[in-house]
Amino acid sequence: MPRSTPEIPNASMADIAFLLLTFFLVTTTISNDRGLSIQLPPPPEVQQEDVKIQEHNMFKIQVNSSDNLLVEGEPMTDVSGLKEQIKKFILNRGSDPTQSDSPEKAIVSYKTDRGTSHKRFIQILDLIQAAYYDIYADQAGVTNQRFREAASDPSDPENKAIYDKGRAGIPMQISIAEPTKVGN
Amino acid sequence: MSKFKKKANVKQDIPTSSMPDVVFMLLFFFMVTTELRETAIDVQQRIPEATQLRKLQRKSLVTNLYIGEPRKTEQYGKEAKIQAEDVFIEPKDIILWVNRQKDLLAENERDQLTVALKVDNETKRGVIADVESELRKANARKILYTTLQKKEAEK
Numbered sequence: 116m117p118r119s120t121p122e123i124p125n126a127s128m129a130d131i132a133f134l135l136l137t138f139f140l141v142t143t144t145i146s147n148d149r150g151l152s153i154q155l156p157p158p159p160e161v162q163q164e165d166v167k168i169q170e171h172n173m174f175k176i177q178v179n180s181s182d183n184l185l186v187e188g189e190p191m192t193d194v195s196g197l198k199e200q201i202k203k204f205i206l207n208r209g210s211d212p213t214q215s216d217s218p219e220k221a222i223v224s225y226k227t228d229r230g231t232s233h234k235r236f237i238q239i240l241d242l243i244q245a246a247y248y249d250i251y252a253d254q255a256g257v258t259n260q261r262f263r264e265a266a267s268d269p270s271d272p273e274n275k276a277i278y279d280k281g282r283a284g285i286p287m288q289i290s291i292a293e294p295t296k297v298g299n
Numbered sequence: 300m301s302k303f304k305k306k307a308n309v310k311q312d313i314p315t316s317s318m319p320d321v322v323f324m325l326l327f328f329f330m331v332t333t334e335l336r337e338t339a340i341d342v343q344q345r346i347p348e349a350t351q352l353r354k355l356q357r358k359s360l361v362t363n364l365y366i367g368e369p370r371k372t373e374q375y376g377k378e379a380k381i382q383a384e385d386v387f388i389e390p391k392d393i394i395l396w397v398n399r400q401k402d403l404l405a406e407n408e409r410d411q412l413t414v415a416l417k418v419d420n421e422t423k424r425g426v427i428a429d430v431e432s433e434l435r436k437a438n439a440r441k442i443l444y445t446t447l448q449k450k451e452a453e454k
Contacts, residue, residue, distance in 0.1 A: 125319075132322040139329035148355040148415065149448070155431060155440040229425030233418045234347045236427075237446055241349035248351055259351075267354045294428045 151240055153289070171213050172220045174204045176239060180230030180297045184239070194242060201246035205285070218250075218285040226292040243289055251281030338385050341375075342367035345420040349446040360411050361443070362400045366426060367419030379419070379426045390429040397437035413441040 176197075177185040184191045191197065205221045207214035215221035223243050227236055245259075252262040255277045262281055265274035342365050355361055365382040369375035380387045383396050401409045414434060418427060434440065 129319045129322055132319055132326055136322055136326045136329065139326065139333050143329055143333040148358060148361055148443075148445075149352040150415065150443045150445040151349055151351060152353045152355075152413075152441070152443045155435050155442055157440070158435045158438070227424045229423060229428065231424040232420065233422045233424065233427060234420040236424055237347040237349055237444060240444070241351050241446075244351040263351065263353055268356050270356075293432075294424050296425075 151237065151244060153240075153291070168222060169216075169220075172215050172222060174201060174215070174221065174223045176223065176225045176243070178227045178231045178235055178239060180228040182232055182235040194238070197239075198242050198246045198249070201243060202250060205246065205250060222288045222290055224290045224292060227294045228297050229294045230297060231294065240289075240291075244287075247285075247287045247289075250285060254283065254285070255281035257281075338382075340365050340382065341370050341387070342380055342382050343370060343419045343421075344417060346417065346445060346447050347420050348449040349444075350449045352446060352448055353443075355413060355415070355443060357411075360404065360408060361413050361415050363415050363417055364430065365417045366430065367422055379422045381426070381430060390426075390433050393430060393433035394437040397434065397439045401439070410438075411441065412439050413443055414439050415443045415445050417445045 175185075175187055179185070184194065186197065186200070201223060204214050205218050205223075207216075207221075208218070209216050223246075225239065225243060248259050248263055251266075252259045255262055255265075257265070257277055262277060265271075265277040265281075269275045269278055344365065344367060363383075367379055368377055369380050369387075375387070381390065381393075382388070383393075388396060397412070397414070401412055404412060416427065416430070431442070434442065
């Protein structure tokens with residue numbers, strides 16, 4: 116006698132799956148752990164005495180409380196040329212006496228006001244870092260994006276090699292000064 | 300006329316037998332990528348855009364601080380606030396908070412703690428500078444300004 120095979124009804128399977136799917140769709144937040152990374156200086160009391168820095172080794176960028184930009188004492192409205200200007204400054208190697216002596220000595224000084232908006236702050240910081248990463252990537256012979264990937268994950272020996280090659284002799288010296296107190 | 304009467308002898312229904320498979324695939328994608336939100340964020344979060352993003356590898360070493368104008372302005376005012384976990388904190392509480400975060404990590408990893416600052420576009424720099432100077436005192440000096448990827452990639 117033919118035995119009936121036991122069967123689980125699977126018509127409602129799609130419904131169950133849809134329900135679960137909707138639940139995860141609603142509760143999900145895809146985490147965003149990407150951004151501009153910087154290292155803060157050590158606290159003031161630990162810091163050694165001030166080192167004298169020659170004026171021409173410093174590239175000064177200032178932003179005031181109404182988000183206006185001052186680069187090396189000159190007002191600037193169009194920031195598109197700023198990256199190239201910073202790159203030229205860092206890689207000057209003494210050829211122009213008004214700019215840095217060597218990449219080791221070059222410092223990009225970035226000063227804002229307490230009233231500067233975070234958006235503007237990030238825009239300019241992004242440009243400064245772009246200048247450095249471009250230089251590193253050129254030196255390591257990879258693209259900017261590839262270099263940043265390598266820098267993010269130095270545990271891989273191949274990435275480490277790229278990172279070390281790019282960084283050789285050019286420390287990223289961005290000095291973010293205490294903001295002035297005009298706005299706010 | 301016969302031209303119009305002719306009916307194409309094609310099946311018109313979409314095959315639905317593979318629908319559960321498709322749905323399950325979507326379901327698994329969301330189950331894997333999901334991260335249940337532990338805290339409700341009570342400050343505005345219009346995250347700025349940038350091009351030179353770096354990715355953090357070790358998520359366990361990252362801790363978030365949210366800074367921005369409170370969403371309930373009638374209750375908390377318009378002044379930018381700092382949110383850690385579930386509560387608003389003052390800059391002076393940050394050292395304590397950082398130490399508590401460090402206690403959660405293994406001893407050899409405590410100096411690698413990274414603070415991700417999720418700051419609203421319109422927040423003034425002053426508040427962030429106060430937070431940073433406290434973080435320096437607390438010796439949590441690795442900072443990440445969380446940003447989004449700018450759409451038009453410039454070379």
